[in-house]
Amino acid sequence: MLIRIKYFGQIAEVTQKEEESLEFSGVLISELLEHIYSKYNTLKNKDFQIAQNQELVSLETELSGKEIALLPPFSGG
Amino acid sequence: MTDKKIKNVFRQGAISSEFIGDSIAKHQTKTSIGAHNIFLGQVRADVIDNKTVSAIEYTAYEDMANAKFHEIREAAFEKFELTCMHIYHSLGTVKAGEICLFVFVSSPRRKVVFEALEFIVETIKADVPVFGKEIFEDESHQWKVNN
Secondary structure: OEEEEEEOHHHHHHHOOOEEEEEOOOOEHHHHHHHHHHHOHHHHHOOOEEEEOOEEEOOOOEOOOOEEEEEOOOOOO | OOOOOOOOOEEEOOEOHHHHHHHHHHHHHOOOOOEEEEEEEEOOOOEEOOEEEEEEEEEEOHHHHHHHHHHHHHHHHHHOOOOEEEEEEEEEEEEOOOEEEEEEEEEOOHHHHHHHHHHHHHHHHHHOOEEEEEEEOOOOEEEOOOO
């Protein structure tokens, strides 16, 4: 399926882009993350949460969504 | 007076004192209100390793953030007897000393607004995907983290 991946804050600094689309056939969020790590090795040192269709998910969650976001620690307000 | 439509909480740049003053004035027609409480988040000129923060540049996962603000709003109306509430958060550059978050709650009675405001501000800090980049005077930067 075609997945849109969004990057924010210090994560976007590593990827050098705010979003990209990629064709991915894995089942779990963790598989997608491995794929992302293979493109951006230094992301392994970064702290972030993952949202799928705007809801936070765990690594064991099944990929269902069209939109994945990598969210560094929140710092609003 | 909760409404189901998701509002856009974000404003470009700092939130001006005129805007805040106007918001207060607009509530003078709502005479069931007996107490307002206001939280203003101001950008602090922290000194880190001898460098001073001159501004914070805010970005957000805007769709998710607005949905979260909406959830917080619904939860606050559920939990507290509020007449109305308003939240505004900055995007883009906000200089040290300027306002980046404005939360405004109103109720017939005062005790409610103290509790409600704390709940709302703490939940915003913990749950809303907003990211602050602290810009130093020499134009280097670091990423802010909420405690």
